[in-house]
Amino acid sequence: MISLRKTAAIATFATLMLGPLAAAAATIACPHTQIRREVTTALPSGWWNTPIVNSLKSTRVQNIGGKPALICDYGPAGTIQRYAPEGQSCTARGRGFTCASAGPRTHSTGPLDIPQTYLADLDRGQVTQHGADIWFQAETASRLYLVPRNGAKLGVGNRRNRGYAGCSGARYSNARVSLGDIPVGSYVCVRTNEGRISQFRVNGLTGGSPKTLKLGYTTWQ
Structure with a gap:
């Protein structure tokens, strides 16, 4: 059992830590469920390329150039990415990302x-x-x-x-x-x-x- 005095002390310190309410989170979805990768460089006569088409495999947040970037991974077809919105913290969620104000x-x-x-x-x-x-x-x-x-x-x-x-x-x-x-x-x-x-x-x-x-x-x- 926690004493009333200890409970009050915990409540006091917890109250001090209360800050501004976080802004509502927003969802950023990967822009495509599938992507296609192929060679765009001109090939000599008689040569061809077989494009690779893959569905979205996973998402992650990764530091690129000192900034958080949102990565959509399509396996062998490659990845597409963008930077997280300025001043927001993002978490990979399923087929996209949840982003909210990072706050102070x-x-x-x-x-x-x-x-x-x-x-x-x-x-x-x-x-x-x-x-x-x-x-x-x-x-x-x-x-x-x-x-x-x-x-x-x-x-x-x-x-x-x-x-x-x-x-x-x-x-x-x-x-x-x-x-x-x-x-x-x-x-x-x-x-x-x-x-x-x-x-x-x-x-x-x-x-x-x-x-x-x-x-x-x-x-x-």
Whole structure:
């Protein structure tokens, strides 16, 4: 049996990982059920070629020139191919291919514990003094802030889970944010100092002093 506490933790991290809904998949069929292969070079008098005609045998996705290509294989008659649509991921299905928007790629993700007065890099998921995006500032024991650093910006918005699409269109500011304005359960968008879109969830704040801010974050490519 899984404890309620563990179940809640799993749900919390899973909620953070929710992104924009994938676009509806589209089907690309091989253009012919049969193809014919023959010699087209002119032959001397008295010579001839017997064409080879074969039905579609299989389909596959193969890297050609650094790009994914859709391959229709007709056995001895040969193959025909085309590149996958730009920005889409395709899978061979029967006599064709299913293609859908590849969506944003995750650059880094996971839990992040930031001790009071420390800084964190959301591009790499590290507590660090170099290349940081946010600083856990403590003016007093009760006046606590998250401060964007090195050109990073925060987008608090409605504090809901907006995912990549929502954070891409968020309004950002370089002003610090009081932790009182982003209680546990809040989601905050970030534009990192390397220009990536990121989002974190405030998972907790330890008691006592000094405190530790517990986040769950995802940064996209």
